[in-house]
Amino acid sequence: MTSRDQILSLFRQQSGAFISGQKISQELNISRAAVWKQVEQLRQLGFDIEARRSQGYRLLQGPDLLLADEITTGLTGAIDWSLDCVADTGSTNQDLRQRAEKGAPEGTVIVADRQSAGRGRLGRRWASPAGVNLYCSILLRPHILPSQAPQLTFLSAVAAARALIEISQLPVRVKWPNDLLVGGRKIAGMLNEMSAETEQVHFVLLGIGVNLNMTAEQFPEDLRYPATSVLLESGRTISRTAFTRSLLTHIDRLYQLYLDEGFWAIRRRWEGLSDLLDRTVRVDLNPGCLQGTVVGLDDDGALRLQTADGTIERILAGDVTPI
């Protein structure tokens, strides 16, 4: 941890109470003048820090910056996280894929403040304005077969849903194969990718985009699907740092569960977050269209659909709409 991160950590331990410059100087083993300098730097980053002569310093409010140490400090899980927060990039998946090809370890994460070429599934655009949302890609290296890799799409969807529910209490639901909805409007999307040979996966990237504090004006006009954000649904602004911490915590827990117990443990949780079980849906295939009742998720992530004549169709790709 840098001195700056250590000071931030001390402030957070105080929960808004004052801590003396003397105490900070002792804890960090730096001079009082150095403490003052660090505080000034934090103020320039947007932290609102009050100073009182007899009591010292206290943190009134932090800015909603994405700082790697702020996100990962204190996370206790099995994954050894290694975060990189960047201001601006084309696509976090693309950046992380390049690092993965060069051997980056499991737990490597790229978080971007803004994406200039954010993508959704099937090459569709993912609106990624600066300062308001979370755009991140997480590198995992599970010992699984290529046919099992889509299972991790459902894992990341469950993790993002749990983090959203934890932090916003919104009624978040999963939409097959890789979106999260609130009131039928898209609030998050997963774009998972893999590199594999016939019998083994080299790596999987969990690409996750979540609309947190995006305003109505920030959505593009030509959306394929109605979209929303936590701010629009709840009227509240969400701390991106707190949300990202929660997301990584849930990813870690679910990943350990997946490695220990297999996909069924994830599937149950995903199905529990779905509104479509036992509902009649239309699936737009390309080309064609299918209608039937959703009966669950298959081992490879396919949606199991029972058609009018009773046969079970396995949907591997397509857009699903309840009717």
Add this chain to the structure above:
Amino acid sequence: MTSRDQILSLFRQQSGAFISGQKISQELNISRAAVWKQVEQLRQLGFDIEARRSQGYRLLQGPDLLLADEITTGLTGAIDWSLDCVADTGSTNQDLRQRAEKGAPEGTVIVADRQSAGRGRLGRRWASPAGVNLYCSILLRPHILPSQAPQLTFLSAVAAARALIEISQLPVRVKWPNDLLVGGRKIAGMLNEMSAETEQVHFVLLGIGVNLNMTAEQFPEDLRYPATSVLLESGRTISRTAFTRSLLTHIDRLYQLYLDEGFWAIRRRWEGLSDLLDRTVRVDLNPGCLQGTVVGLDDDGALRLQTADGTIERILAGDVTPI
């Protein structure tokens, strides 16, 4: 085509008969002196070209160089081949993957004279000495699902088997999942890789290594599996250029068949090249082991095995040995 390639093409049309310098000069629209210069350059590359004052030039023998134009000139198929022949590389798959990530088109091929870090499946080593064998990687961009990508492993195995049989008449057989054998000894191996998201494949690399003119001394001593080459089996030296042309021709034909008719067309041909259908085998899994009768190939490339109690097991990864 360069002037050099045009002259080579003219020589090959003569099938060893003389062609006058005058004729070459007219056909290429270059001076007699320029023709002579090109012939000298070809000689330096190892082509044995006879010159007679009254008759002109004739090609007695070409060296076994791998030259992109020599390999692809005259290939008539649907794929627009773009070959790059390199003297030395770590691994052709690794090189091609980098180009694929940057958007290289379908039909891009890397052929190496030697690989310093040639790999087989599951990270195993693939002996790749210089000047004797074929090591190549072929980029395809089919519109298929990730679960279908392993099907192309079987396509490349059938193509390599057909090219080997065409050129050597050896009794080549396929070994699940990705090898070719002659008399139970490994003569070729496939290492196919993919990059994909949940619902679509970005690209597939067909990595193909074939032992053509390798001598007994060139095999490493610590082989996991007995290996052989066309030279060792037949006593004959194979033209690497002719073999590569044949391989690309078969890949192209089978790929069009696959796109038109689906995997069943490939599966039938692969099963016809297999000795294991209806045979009892042992499968070494990791961990564990299974015994049963091979009953065929599944849609996703899994080996279907009927065990003693009649149930069908699907083998997705493992080493198969007849017993």
